[in-house]
Amino acid sequence: MTYESLQVQFKNLIDNSPMSTFQIIIVAICFILNMNDGIDVLVVSFSGTEISKEWGLSKTELGYIFSAGLIGMTLGAFFLAPLGDKIGRRKVFIIALTLITSGMLLVFFCHSYGLLLLLRLLTGLGIGGILPTMAATASEFSNNKNRDFNVGLVQAGWPVGAIFTGFFCAYAIPAFGWRFAFLFAGGVSFLMLVGVIIYMTDSLAFLAKQQPENAQNDINILLDKMGQTGINSLPPKPVSVSNTPVSVLFSPAYKDSTFKLWIAIFFGFLTLYTLMSWVPNIAKDAGLPFEMATYVGIALNAGAAIGTASLGLVANKLGLKKTVLGFMLCAFVVMLIYGNISLTTTLIFIMIFFIGIFVQGGFNGMYPTMSRVYDTEIRTTGVGFSVGVGRFGAILGPTLFGILSDVGISTATLFSLFSIPLLVTGLCVFSLKSKNVN
Secondary structure, three states, rough: OOOHHHHHHHHHHHHOOOOOOOHHHHHHHHHHHHHHHHHHHHHHHHHHHHHHHHHHHOOHHHHHHHHHHHHHHHHHHHHHHHHHHHOOHHHHHHHHHHHHHHHHHOOOOOOOHHHHHHHOOOOOOOHHHHHHHHHHHHOOOOOOOOOOHHHHHHHHHHHHHHHHHHHHHHHHHHHHHHHHHHHHHHHHHHHHHHHHHHHHOOOOOHEEEEEEEEOHHHHHHHHHHHHOOOOOOOOOOOHHHHOHHHHHOOOOOOOHHEEEEEOOOHHHHHHHHHHHHHHHHHHHHOOOOOHHHHHHHHHHHHHHHHHHHHHHHHHHHHHHHHHHHHHHHHHHHHHHHHOOOOOOOHHHHHHHHHHHHHHHHHHHHHHHHHHOOOOHHHHHHHHHHHHHHHHHHHHHHHHHHHHHHHHOOHEEEEEEHHHHHHHHHHHHHHHHOOOOOO
């Protein structure tokens, strides 16, 4: 038996068999882990007005707080996530969750603007490492029939975490202060860390490739949990598997897709994180009380949860490329309408809800798309670098929105401007030529 034949055997086994309870649990863990990103981004978004009030910050300075976490996410995607192809997905999860937990809990004791920026950077570093690893793990434990749906569904953990955070912040921040929200978020992250240590495992593909100590035993335990027969021996370990093959992303097989994915995710992140960061603040500036402004942010994420779940179902019918393009076109139209008509409070909630459905729902189609473009041996590297490039858009967006607001550009004009990147995202995904993406 050769390494290549064993990988084919494992791929066929997973692709063509019904998902076992164990595989479903792993996907569910990935869903819960993705809640961390939603909790993190929204806890600082919902706390933003109170932080500004306590420290007398301008919108530009508040934008820097939003972007500090995103800078950390960028670094994590570039330097932490690719380690998943070397040391394993499980170890990266543990490292990332340790960083997230530490960064969140220490904010409770923070009374310095500079220290808050540093802690946001630390938290972002962990989240940047966990997201690509999570997408790769969900993909590797899913069969072919459910892969796109599962990877897309995992992304719904983001808005679910955000919705939960919104309700909690609406109650806790007025009663206990904004620092308590970070303390609670750190406690949730700690529970996730404990769960990963107990339940998470590396995939068959990774164990066969890297062959760590007791690899055959671990593979057979995994196969048994999946209701499959174990193997009698392992083939020789493939040569040079320890080097992360970054250069492969620019090989003829991947180059065109790599650049299109980078452009798509950059512009998608730019608009998405601007909305997630600023929507509650915009609502409060429009005269809504703190609780009501928080509920506007919840409406955005409720739409995102529905959009993300529905995208997987639509993609199973139409394919990822048409689905992402369709969602992005709808998002563009809805944002233009929101920015250019007079809205009552009720209409604000309705329009924000639909923005969540189409903007984040469509953007989350990027994760199953990336997971299909890149093969197992470079998946976390490919997804990690794509997300890392995209994070530059996430850093730029909230800061640019704050600067443009401070110089007097209206919210209506800003919504029109920030709708344009969504078209770029949709068109780049639609033009992908990868044989694995339809």
